[in-house]
Amino acid sequence: MITEKSINNEILTIETLTETDIHHVVRLSNLLERGYAESEIRMILQAGNLFGHRSGEGTIVSTAAILPYQGNLASLGVVMVDPRYRRRGLATRLVQTCLDIVPEYSVILVATDEGKPLYEKLGFRTVDTLHRLIAGEYQCQRPPHLQMQYTQFRYIDDQDLPELLKLDQEAFGAGRSKFLNLWLRQANYTSILQNQAGRCIGYALGVQTPELLVIGPVVAPDSRLAYLLIDDIARRYQGKIQINIPSVHQDLIRFLMRCGFKLARIAPVMMSGVYRMPPRNHLFAVSARSYG
Template structure:
């Protein structure tokens, strides 16, 4: 995890101070997220912290707030896992943590997915809504088969495929993905979609939260999003009864199909952007390859 130094407290709040988030904070951060009803495991916090930079609000030796951010090259970033203990909300702690993140990210075009509770603060800090996201999850039921066109097939990915998968993820998300995807591809299972020997899509499956998460998932656009459905179906097959989640950006036709597989849309959140016009970041950034499933709502 990258650290940049402590954040000074104001003279009027000597017992409350802000500092870098460290690995030692993960157990407390996990407890805070459980209080909020978030499903993150300690291992999920660890991965997020290793990939980014964070700050903690500490009072009398107890962590009462967290906030993390991630840098994608020199021009873009995202932030998330912004939590303040319920009994300490209303004291400006969340705003101070956000300001620390924004100072860390500097002029980068910065994205986040907002909860209803957090959106008013983010708007005050210069974020504007540019898109939406639907969260689907549930225990897998009987899955419907997906038939790919002639010449297209699914196969397990190999390490030799990883550079291509990173390139596709970068293209489809508009974010530099080398560091984060290299780690994700090593820790999860991966499947690629080929057309006449050329990789035109992939998806990753890994442990997260209450069960498994599919994402990132990238595919060349196709009628009825058939390729994306095939990449999801690959993981749903033979996993009846297992809990799976997928976070789907707006604009695809996956919603009804996912419901037919036994999954439910449990939440819709807004995507927000800062340091750039919202209109410039509506919809998918690439005309050929589309991001159908996120790494996570915080890390995209």
């Protein structure tokens, strides 16, 4: 699909981006201080569709991605526009192009304050908020009684995948096997939680970006065990850590802020189609802002 828009005698073309465009997308990300790595953009290309406007000089000046999941839910992300090309309707056209790919789906996104009015015009409504916490240095505060005797933490291996996919679908509200398989390949740190019978009851992943470690998803039966999963990864990493926690989990947010995390921002979570979040009581952290 290709459309065109003439701006100041310059033809800007919406294109389906490919791996040959990754360096352009990373350049735009760096310009806007979004922090996308080449590996993350490559994963988005494999898991969904990435669109962008290309300038007459061949540079990508705007992007937006749509990642469809099983269960008629999709995630919208990587919405970026070069500052020189803003206020010209490029983001609107790209987002609409993404929505046209999944006309029967509910679409979820994590908005910036600047982007929220655009999404509202396109029919999105705020259904939740996401707390982004960042720790320059993690300070373990694990109370002795928190380590429960019936749990066991270990690294994730291939045989765990069926149980992880089932857990993730129940926690996220949609099946996203393709995405999770790809995200697992990128994970530098993993932790799986088993009960006494050896059954998987929770997991967490940590993915290294150019600037920090992002911990997520985190799926657990309750906030205490969610913290232990986070702690299992955070204590093995030396450096800056980011975690994105749905606002419903205030007890976990407060505890992590005693462990060296600080609130970086609160972002609106928006949806189109159905203005109600699926139940996510066991999803304690999302993977990243682009994946719902």
